[in-house]
Amino acid sequence: MQEQTKQKEIQAQIEKTVTDRQSLAAQKAQIEGEERRKTIQEQSEQARRMAEYQAKLDAELSQKKAQDQLRQNEEFLRQQHEQFMRQESMRKKTDMEIEDARRKTLAEQARIAKETEVARVKAEAEGRTQQERANVDIRLQEMRAKMSEKRQTRLDTLNTTLSSLGSGFSNLMGDKQRLSALVLATTGVFVGLFAAKQGTRVTATLIERSLGKPPLVRETSRWTFAPSRWFQSIFKKEDPKLFEKIVLEETLSERLQWTTNSLVNARKNKTPFRHLLLYGPPGTGKTLFARTLARQSGLDYAIMTGGDVGPLGKDAVDELNKLFKWASGRKNGMILFIDEADAFLRQGRGLAPGASGGMSEDMRNVLSAFLHHTGTESNRIMVVLATNCRDVLDRAVLDRMDEEFEFPRPGLEQRRQMLNMFMKEHITERMAVDPDVVDAKYIEEIAVKTEGFSGRQMSKLVLAFQSAVYGSGAKGLTKGMAETVLNWKLEHFEMDQKHSTLVGQ
The missing domain is CATH 1.10.8.60 (Helicase, Ruva Protein; domain 3)
Structure with missing residues (x-):
C-alpha cells in the first residue's frame, strides 16, 4: 500500500517533471522565437537604416553630380555666350566696315556723277552763254547805234532850245523893269512852295506822332494821318484772290483756310480771337499769310519786327504798351503780326544777365509786358508770332498760342x-x-x-x-x-x- 502510494508519488513527480520539462521547452521555444523575432526586427531595422543611409548617400551624390553638371553647363553656356558675343562683335565690325565702304563708294559715285553732271551743265551753259553773249554783243551794237542817233537828235534840239533861250534872255537883260519883276515873282513862288512844303511836313509829323502808328510798327493797313498813306489807302485796290497766291502743302493750306474761316466767324459773333504761332525757315510765306489772313477776315493788320525791340532799351516796355493800346483801339479788331519773335520772346529768364543765353533786365521786362497783354482772351487783338525756330521761345509765350503752324520749305x-x-x-x-x-x-x-x-x-x-x-x-x-x-x-x-x-x- 505504501509502495503503491510511493510509486504514485514517484509517477506524479515524473509527470510533473515531464510537464515542467515541456513547460520549460515551451518557454524556451517562446524565448527563442522572441529572440529570433527581435533578431529579425533588429536586422530589418539595420537594413532599413542602411538603406536610408545608402539612399541619403545616393541622393547627396546625385545632388553633387547635378550641381557639378549644372556648373559645367553654366560654364559651357558662359563660354558659348562669350564666343557668340565675340563673333557678333566681329560681325558688327565687319558689317560696319562693309557699310562704311559701301557709303564711301556711293558717295564717291555720287560725287563723280555730280561732277560729271556739273561739267556737262557747265559745258552746255558755257555754250549757251557764248551764244547769248554773241547775241548780246549784236544787240549792244544796235543799241549803241540807236542811242548815238538819239543823242545827236537831242543835242540838236538842245542847241536850238538854248539858242532861243539865249536870245530871249538877251532881250530880258536889256529891259531892267521886266527883269526885276521876273526875279521878284520867281523868288515869291519859290518861297511860297518851300514854306508850304515844310509846313505840311511839320504838321503831318506832329499829327503822326500824336495820332499815328507807334514807332514799333513797320507796316499797317490801318488808316493814319500820314498824307502819303492816306492817299494810298483811298486808291489801293484789294486783290480778291490773295489766298490763291499762297502755295502751301495741301494739309497745311486746309488748316489755314479753316483758321481764316474761324476768324471771320469770331469777328461776326464778337468772340475772342485765337493767337497763332507760325514757324519755319525764312521765305516760306509766314508774313504773306498774316497779311492775307487780315484782308480775308476784314481786320486791320500791323507788322512789327522783334529785332526793333532790343535797341529801345528801357523804353521798350513803354513802346510795347503803346503798341498794344494803339492796336486795341480798333473796334473791328486788329491782327498784330510780330516777325522774328524770338529776338525778344526767347527763353532765358531764369539765367543771370551775364550768363550765356541769359536775358537783360530790359528784355525780361518786355517779355513780362507781352505776357501781361496776351494773358487774357480778347476780341480786339489777335497776335500772330513768326519765328524760324519754335524751340527757342519762352514756354509761357508758347502757352499763350492757341494754334501752331509749321511752314516747311516747299516740296x-x-x-x-x-x-x-x-x-x-x-x-x-x-x-x-x-x-x-x-x-x-x-x-x-x-x-x-x-x-x-x-x-x-x-x-x-x-x-x-x-x-x-x-x-x-x-x-x-x-x-x-x-x-x-x-x-x-x-x-x-x-x-x-x-x-x-x-x-x-
Missing part, C-alpha cells in the same frame, strides 16, 4: 505751282517767251533742280529771269538765258548752304 509739287504762278505773273504776261521755257517738262526740270529753295527764293529766281531779259536788252526770255540764270542761282544756293553748315558747326 516738288509746290515748287512746280510757284514756278507756273510766278512765270505767268512776271514773264509770260510782260514779254515774249521761248515756248521751251514755259514747257511743262522744263518747268518740272527747274522744280527738281531747286530742291531746298524757299518760296521767296523761287520768286527771286523768276525775277532774275525777268531782270536778265531787261538787262541784256533782249526781246524775250530764251531757254539758254534761263538756264544760265538758273545755274547762277544754284551755285549761289550751294554756297549759302555750305556757309550755313560751317556756321552751324
